[in-house]
Amino acid sequence: MLAIVIPYYKLSFFEETLESLNKQTNKQFNVYIGNDASPENPEEIIKNFTSKLNITYKKFENNIGGGSLVKQWERCIELIKDEEWIMVLGDDDFIGENVVEEYYKAVELYNDETNVIRFSNVVINGEGENISKKFKFLEWQTAEESLSDKLLKGKRSSLSEYVFKKVVYEKYRFKEYPSAFHSDDQAWLDFSNDKPIYSINTATVSIRVSEQSLSGNIDNRIIIDQSAIKFFNDIIKSSKFNRFSSEAKYNILKRLEHLYQKYNRFNFFIYIKLLLYHFKHSDNHKILKFIYQSFRRLL
Secondary structure, three states: OEEEEEEEOOOOOHHHHHHHHHOOOOOOEEEEEEEOOOOOOOHHHHHOOOOOOOEEEEEOOOOOOOOOHHHHHHHHHOOOOOOOEEEEOOOOOEEOOOHHHHHHHHHHHHOOOOOEEEEEEEEEOOOOOEOOOOEOOOOEEOHHHHHHHHHHOOOOOOOOOEEEEHHHHHHHOOOOOHHHOOHHHHHHHHHOOOOOEEEEEEEEEEEEOOOOOOOOOHHHHHHHHHHHHHHHHHHHHOHHHHHOOHHHHHHHHHHHHHHHHHOOOOOHHHHHHHHHHHHHHOOHHHHHHHHHHHHHHHO
C-alpha cells in the first residue's frame, strides 16, 4: 500500500491538492495530513473529502516547520501505519490522475530493483498555469546521474514527485539543511541505497512555485545559497562523490567556489580547502587553472 503524506501549513491551494487525490484512477492509498499548527484551519476542506479518501488527520500543537521543515516532514511520516512506500506531497502541489495507477504498475514489475520512483513533473504558478516545460527523465538512472542532470542540464527535482520505500527512509532519514533546501537531493542519494531510480514519464506531478512557496520567494535566496554550500561540501567529502563523472565533480567544485566568492567568504583557508578538493578530484590542468585564478583573486 502507498502512503501519501501531506505536511500541511497553507490553505490557498490545499483543496486542489486533495481534489487531485480524489481524481486518481486507482484509490489504493492512504492519506496522512499533519497540520503544523497553522493559523489557517483546513478541517472544513478535509471534511469534504473524508467520504472519498481514507484520511488520517493530525493537528500538532506546536509549529516546528518554521525552525525545521525536515522535522515537520518526519513527524508527519510517523503518522503512517504499515504502508511500504511513501510520497510526501506539498500542500500546494497536485498529482495527475494516473499517478497512483502508474506507481502500482511500476512496483509490480520493479519492486526489488529500486527503492526510489520518480514521476515526470511540471512547474506551475499561483494560477495553476504551466510555467515550465514537462520534465522527463531516463527510465533508469543512478542517483548520482540524476543529480548531475539537475546541476549540468537544468533538469529539475523536488520532494513531491518522488515515492520511496519506508525501509530506506528509516535507515537514513532526511538530512537537515537550512529550510530543507537540498534535503531532498541528499535523500535520493541516500534512499536509493545503491539501486537506480526508476522514472515514470507517463504520469505527471505539478509543482507550484508562487510567492507563497519557499522556492518562489526571492527573499530566500541567501538561505538557498547557504544550503547549497553545506550540501556541496557534504557531497564532496562523501565516498559517493567518486561515483560522479569528472565533469559533474568539477561543476560541483566550481559552484562551491562561486558561492564562497558571492558572499565574500573566499579567503586563504577556503582556498586551501578547495585546493585539497581539486587535488583529490581534478586533473592537473584544472588544478593549475584553479591555482592561477585563485591567486589573482586573493591578491
